[in-house]
Amino acid sequence: MKSTRRLVLLALLVSQALILSVVESWIPIPIPIPGVKLGLANIITLVTIIFFGYREALLVVLVRCLLSSMFGGGFVIFLFSMAGGILSTLVMAFLYNKISRVFSIVGVSIAGAVMHNVGQLAVASVFMKDLSVMYYLPVLLVSGVIMGCFVGICSKLLVSALQRSKALQ
Amino acid sequence: MLKKGDIILVGIIVLGILMGFGWNRFNASNDTGNIAVIKQNDRVIKRINLDTINKPEKVEILGDYKEVVLVEKGRIRFEDADCPDKVCVKTGWLSNKGDIAVCLPNKAMIKIEGESERLDGVAY
Structure with a gap:
C-alpha cells in the first residue's frame, strides 16, 4: 500500500473512532461507576489491528485519545483512556496475531474490553493512591464481557464488509 | 462463530468475577x-x-x-x-x-x- 493511501486510511479510522466516542457520550449509562462505558471506539481499534497491525492500531488509539480529551474531558480522562487503550490494544493484537486460530474476533474483543477496564482501574488505584478502588473490578469485568461481546459482533460484521469491498486493501 | 479459546476466556473471566464479588462480600461481612x-x-x-x-x-x-x-x-x-x-x-x-x-x-x-x-x- 502506498504511504499516502495508508496515511489517509489511518486518518479516516481515527476520525471514525472519534465520532464513535462522541456518539457514545450521548448514550447515558445508568451504572454510576467510573470506567463503565460502551467502548464503541474499540471497533475501530480491532479493524486497524486486523487490516494494518498493532503499530498502526496504537497510533490510532493514541491520536484518538489525545483528540477526544481535547474535545472534552481534560488531562485526567486522557490518562485513563490512554492506559486502558494501550493495554487493550496490545492484548488484542497479541491474541489476534499469535493465536487467531484459537480465538474469534468476539473473543479478542472481550479480552480487549476487559483489559481496558483493568488498565483503567490500575491507573485509578495508583492515581488515588488507594487500593479500595478495586472494589469496582467485578462490576467492570461484567460490563467488559457484555460490551466486548457487542463490540466484537459489530467488528466482525464490519471486517467482513470491508473484506468484501476491498476498501482497506 | 465462537471458538474454543473464546469459551475458555469467558470462563476464566466469569471465575474472576465470582471471586471478586465473593471477596467484596467477605470484606463487607466482617462487621457493620x-x-x-x-x-x-x-x-x-x-x-x-x-x-x-x-x-x-x-x-x-x-x-x-x-x-x-x-x-x-x-x-x-x-x-x-x-x-x-x-x-x-x-x-x-x-x-x-x-x-x-x-x-x-x-x-x-x-x-x-x-x-x-x-x-x-x-x-x-
Whole structure:
C-alpha cells in the first residue's frame, strides 16, 4: 500500500473512532461507576489491528485519545483512556496475531474490553493512591464481557464488509 | 462463530468475577461499617462515625473542583459536585462497609470502613 493511501486510511479510522466516542457520550449509562462505558471506539481499534497491525492500531488509539480529551474531558480522562487503550490494544493484537486460530474476533474483543477496564482501574488505584478502588473490578469485568461481546459482533460484521469491498486493501 | 479459546476466556473471566464479588462480600461481612472516611490526594480530610451523627452535616471538598458531601445518620453521599462527569454524585448513598464513591477528576473519595479499622493509626 502506498504511504499516502495508508496515511489517509489511518486518518479516516481515527476520525471514525472519534465520532464513535462522541456518539457514545450521548448514550447515558445508568451504572454510576467510573470506567463503565460502551467502548464503541474499540471497533475501530480491532479493524486497524486486523487490516494494518498493532503499530498502526496504537497510533490510532493514541491520536484518538489525545483528540477526544481535547474535545472534552481534560488531562485526567486522557490518562485513563490512554492506559486502558494501550493495554487493550496490545492484548488484542497479541491474541489476534499469535493465536487467531484459537480465538474469534468476539473473543479478542472481550479480552480487549476487559483489559481496558483493568488498565483503567490500575491507573485509578495508583492515581488515588488507594487500593479500595478495586472494589469496582467485578462490576467492570461484567460490563467488559457484555460490551466486548457487542463490540466484537459489530467488528466482525464490519471486517467482513470491508473484506468484501476491498476498501482497506 | 465462537471458538474454543473464546469459551475458555469467558470462563476464566466469569471465575474472576465470582471471586471478586465473593471477596467484596467477605470484606463487607466482617462487621457493620460505620466509619466514613473522606479522602483527597491520599490525605484523610475527615473521619466520621456515622452512628453518632444526629443532624445532617455537610463537608466541603475543595481542589480542582468543588464538592459537597452530605452526612446523615448511618449514611453518607456526594451531594453536589461541579466536576465534568458527576459519577460521584450518581453513586448515591453509601451505608455498608466497603462501599466507595470516587471522584477521579478531583482525586477525592469516600469509603466506609468497619469499626475495627479504627485501630489503624494506633502505634504501640
